[in-house]
Amino acid sequence: MSRSQIACAFDASSTTVARVKSTGHGSFTMTMCRTIEGGMDDLGGPKAHRLAKKLVSMLREWRDEPVALSFSPAGLMPLPAWFTQDASPDNRDTLCRIEAGYFLDEADKWQWHDMALEPSPGQPAGVDRRMLLFYPLAPARFIENELRKQCRVEWRGAHVEAVARLSAVTGDALAVLELEERYAALSISANGKIGYFRYWPVKEASEREYFAITELTSAPLDGAPVKVTGPAASAKVLERISHETARPLEPLELHPWVSAERGANKAKSPTATMRAVSTAIMALNGG
Structure with a gap:
């Protein structure tokens, strides 16, 4: 249907x-x-x-x-968090509000996106690994x-989880490099869940490219294709990053x-x- x-x-x-x-x-x-x-x-x-x-x-x-x-x-405000596995949606919402109070000035001016992550190696039993993405309310x-x-x-x-969920459509791992004017981010997802996420606020282009080169040479990509998004992802920028990392980069389309x-x-x-x-x-x- x-x-x-x-x-x-x-x-x-x-x-x-x-x-x-x-x-x-x-x-x-x-x-x-x-x-x-x-x-x-x-x-x-x-x-x-x-x-x-x-x-x-x-x-x-x-x-x-x-x-x-x-x-x-x-720009986003990301915060890693750990919640108990049996936490109800209402309980998680309360926990997000508590985390916001510790993490942000004027926490009542922010909305959060509570995103479940893939378990990490050696993760304690009974807890879920989360990433809270805060944006203006x-x-x-x-x-x-x-x-x-x-x-x-x-x-x-927030858009981050929706883009990562594309990896569930094909069943293939997906690495997405975001090159925005005020931040850069790298996510690696499989079966619709992010296992690796890094975010870096930037003030100038050199910081953005440094983040990209550093992450693409150290992150656990394991052969996942790297797709690039964002207004700062010009052809020249991608060529420089690809040359420095020896990794092919393609626009996310x-x-x-x-x-x-x-x-x-x-x-x-x-x-x-x-x-x-x-x-x-x-x-x-x-x-």
């Missing part, structure tokens, strides 16, 4: 909306992907209502289909509340995870497309 899912991927300055169909046999087709101006920075300011109105109008065509929201602010809550007035929002969170109808992709970049599409696939697979 075919099902469809809408996903809205918010970065700092734009929003990308994708519609993905599932055939029910593990294959996915993107039928629409568009980018509109205005993102998380705008949702926290005077343009918020205008952007929300534009987005609601855009989604009206698919008003009966569920919506998933993915947030990619200019106000813009995320505002747009979620506005969309809920017209849409059925069924999932929301639709193939082999999803096909696309002719003319469906009108997003601003492969990064925007993949964040929206991976969010839709994650929601179709149960979140």
Whole structure:
């Protein structure tokens, strides 16, 4: 039975909306992907209502289909954590709030994404390894509340886990190098779960490239292909990093995870497309 899912991927300055169909046999087709101006920075300011109105109008065509929201602010605040395996969702939520209080100034201004990680070697019995990804609460809550007035929002969170879940679609390990203007990150996932995650805030390009070279020469890649996303991932940057690490680097693109109808992709970049599409696939697979 075919099902469809809408996903809205918010970065700092734009929003990308994708519609993905599932055939029910593990294959996915993107039928629409568009980018509109205005993102998380705008949702926290005077343009918020205008952007929300534009987005609601855009989604009206698919008003009966569920919506998933993915947030990619200019920077994240990651925090490793350990929770007991039998912790209920409500209990984990309480633990996340406690961790936020210790970790962040003005913790009530942050939303968290609680992400389960692969167990580490020698991990104690009875605990789960987690990664808490904190991002600004106000813009995320505002747009979620506005969309809920017209849409059925069924999932929301940071983009990192949705992208990692692509490794469950093919069953192959996946390494994703993110080169953003204000941070760099490397995740290695298998069967939909991240086993290795590193994040580094950056102020200039040299720091970003140093992180990439250091991680790609020391991380346990074990032959996993390295896919690259982010606005700072220019061809020249990738060429330099690839030369220094002796590793082939490729942009993270639709193939082999999803096909696309002719003319469906009108997003601003492969990064925007993949964040929206991976969010839709994650929601179709149960979140």
